Amino acid sequence: MNSNNNFSSLNIELTHDEREALSYLNSTNKLWAEHFNTMLMPSRDKITQRLITSLHRENLVNSRERSNIVDISNLPYSLNTNCHQVLKIAFPTTDKTLYAPISGIHAFDRIDVQGPFYITNQHQIQRVLHPETILNLILSEAPHLNNEASEQFLDDINNSAANMAIALSFQTYQLADVTVPLFELINQHQDPYLRSEQAVIEGHPLHPGAKLRKGMSPATTINYSSEFGHPIPMHFVLIAKDIAKVATLDGDYNSTIYHQFKGLHDVALQHVSAQQLEQYYVMAIHPWQYDNILLKEYQEELKSGQMIPLQYDINYFAGLSFRTLMPELPITTPHIKLSTNVHITGEIRTLSEQTTINGPQLTAILNNIKSTDPLFSEIEADTIDEIAGIHFYHPSDSSDVQVQRSEQLGTLFRTNINQMISSDTVPLIPSSLVATHPLNDETPLVSLIKLYKAHQNIESFNKASIEWFKQYSQAILDMTLPLVVKYGIAMEAHLQNTIASFNQDGSLNKMYIRDFEGLRIDKVQLNQAGYSTEHFHEKSLILTDSKTTVFNKMFYSTIQNHLGELIASIAKSCDNRKLESTIWSEISDIIDVKLNQIANSMSESEQSNIDAIRQTIFAPKIDYKCVTTMRLEDEADYYTYIQVKNPLVRK
Structure with a gap:
């Protein structure tokens, strides 16, 4: 078995997109091209990682039912990893087994994995060299998905892997001698907010098409990304x-x-x-x-x-x-x-x-x-x-x-955003809170909590994390929960659609929610609240009569995506295995109190929606959006969900 991560030593072929990228870099910047070669396998692994995470979490081709978690020490094979556990998924049609080293187990049935990944077949073990290998395993179990949608999906992951390599190699090339934490780089920039957007090198943390730029050449990708x-x-x-x-x-x-x-x-x-x-x-x-x-x-x-x-x-x-x-x-x-x-x-x-x-x-x-509405009068959140x-x-x-x-x-x-924030605060896109750079793996999230701990004289990082998250979660929920419960407006407040402004002590100053293109509105409820939608565009897809659709939009973007990603990240930066569940318990309490406040602001006739939301938001299981399943089944026009364990459950 060759466990080397170096691309050239693996003696494998470049995809069309990778050849184009390398050719362009060789013609413009030889040193960058060298970094590109070095980062090809890590880049492929990052797209593969997203695909495997989705595969298991969404139970695509019954993968979760055919999987288990095993200790590395119990494997008959030697894997090139520092992880102690591995996710093992069987694919019976081809008699192959996938081994994915586990970097973390988190809320909403999320198992994070990291490369290199391996496949065994009749006692032979091979390193996974490209995410296409995982896609082929999926299609072997579900031949009906081997169609135009999956062909396009393959093009997408090929393009994403190549663009990931361009981005990661640029970062290693540009920051080759930089050792300070990313937050310091952002904070020292003349425009910290712009720099925070530019710091998110790896794109969407869960989407296999994270770096997709189909229709653009490497040159235009570099010019415009x-x-x-x-x-x-x-x-x-x-x-x-x-x-x-x-x-x-x-x-x-x-x-x-x-x-x-x-x-x-x-x-x-x-x-x-x-x-x-x-x-x-x-x-x-x-x-x-x-x-x-x-x-x-x-x-x-x-x-x-x-x-x-x-x-x-x-x-x-x-x-x-x-x-x-x-x-x-x-x-x-x-x-x-x-x-x-x-x-x-x-x-x-x-x-x-x-x-x-x-x-x-x-x-x-x-x-x-x-x-x-007084519910919004003294909160640390706003819209743009x-x-x-x-x-x-x-x-x-x-x-x-x-x-x-x-x-x-x-x-x-x-x-x-720079016209809205207080002059002594630092605005960041929350996506950057979980980003790093090659010579320092401290995320801005950790940097901010360290600042908060020092200024508040809190004795431990874990306790500081809990207090920090209580304030952060309170702010975003103070805006999104009343809007969805009382007015039927589900903001799409995920990591990319929000801006968080921080005080000099690391605490949140204010949360700003932006971009109304993808939100959902319960038309009847908003109209009953006294707001007309008569002049909305006649093709308005944001208007719906489905309360489930509206709730899921808010819950997925605000809680599963936004808070979930940050909490999973901080859990990896501490030594307390209970920290993640403790933070989720605090958020559950915040939601419970906020729902009571909302109920007290409404008449009895208006409160019928709150009991239903309570039953859903605190249930043992809750819907999770299946991003990869939707792509493979070509269901772009409506969402597919699977039930996952809910960390907000209340007894």
């Missing part, structure tokens, strides 16, 4: 009012945008007269979309003068969400969410019509709720305004192309 930190020249165009639709939070659309971008109005007047300008809106376009979509597919509108490119000079930077861009301090113009025809974590990331139209309306509803949206809409387009053409050119403007 957050971890590489390149300035991105934002493009602006004038678009005739008769081929666009707009929405604003307050006032006139053009006035809003020109007010935000100093000098943009003057640039527009260099192309048309003041009178003509009244016939146009102004919109921002991602440069990749500008070059690859606008100039190729909207030539008629450009030739006719219905769309006019503007020469306005402003650099933005990519956030962790590829299509959301932001300026660097001291510039505080809006964050901008844009259409990009790039395949990322399972979807083409264009911008739906409903997102640009509904965002400002949802902002107005949320702002009214926060200002009138979506101030204006626009999308292309040509009334003469046939129905089969109208949606595509509209969604390819959409823009949503969001308040810059």
Whole structure:
């Protein structure tokens, strides 16, 4: 058995995506290319790890039922790992067994594994060299999944593994001599929030398509992805009012945008007269979309003068969400969410019509709720305004192309977080709280709790962790629970859709929830609470009549994804095996108290929903979203769930 992790010593072939990436790096930066070779196997292992974790947790092809946990010392094989236990999964059709070293066992039936991984077959043991090997095992047990969806999924994991290697090798190359903790790197940056977004090198912690950039070359991936930190020249165009639709939070659309971008109005007047300008809106376009979509597919509108490119000079930077861009301090113009025809974590990331139209309306509803309901008056949480949206809409387009053409050119403007935070606080995207870098494995989460422990004179790291999480959890639940219980609004407050601002002592100052595209609303409940959805976009997928759908959206994003990921991370950084369950018990108490507060703010007739939510949220088992199953079964339009053990259970 060859247990070496070095790619070249394993003598294996590159995939098409890996060959392209290595060829590009060799032509531009030989040293980076050397790092790429070194990081190829770790990168493949990280995508494989996500796939194995999903495979077991989702019980895909009955894998959980055919698995058990064994001590390394009891294996007849020698594995290259420092872990003490291994997850063993049998695949009877091929008579093969997968061995995945276990790095942690956590709430919601989560078993974290880490490479290298191994497969045995008739007493022969081989190292898993690519996540495709795991996919093939799945398909051998479920041949009906061997179809177009699984072929696309294979393309996705190939692309993700290659892009993971580009990202990880850039990090090892760029930070080769840096030994301080990541939090220090972020905090010392002139724009800590932007730096925190750029620090999330590995992407989605659970999704096998974590680094998917299908449709982009290695060069454009490097130019436009957050971890590489390149300035991105934002493009602006004038678009005739008769081929666009707009929405604003307050006032006139053009006035809003020109007010935000100093000098943009003057640039527009260099192309048309003041009178003509009244016939146009102004919109921002991602440069990749500008070059690859606008100039190729909207030539008629450009030739006719219905769309006019503007020469306005402003650099933005990519956030962790590829299509959301932001300026660097001291510039505080809006964050901008844009259409990009790039395949990322399972979807083409264009911008739906409903997102640009509904965002400002949802902002107005949320702002009214926060200002009138005492439940939101003294909490350490807020939402971030979506101030204006626009999308292309040509009334003469046939129905089969109208949606595509509209969604390819959409823009949503969001308040810059640096205009909202206290000046002496440090804003971070929570995804960065569990990130590290090559020469220091201390996460910002650990750094913050260490700060908190020192400033609060708490005797142990474990106790400091519990107190820190109580405040952090309280903040996010103070916003998300009342909204879903009382108003039927399920915020999608996962690690990427929130911003946490921290005090100098490491404690949370305020939690901010952003991005209303993926939330869900119980239309009847919100209407009964006095808020109309009459002017929402007619294709609004966020509106539903399913209370289960609404609850699951809130629970998965806020509790399973956001809090679950942070708690699992801190559990790995301490020596107390009971710490994780203790934190979950404290969160259960917080939810219990908060539900009582919500009930006391409602009339008896309004409280019928609370008992049902109590029964669900404190039940022994609860739904978990199956991200890999959904991809393989091609169920992108609705969610698939499995029941998992619930750490919030109350007796």
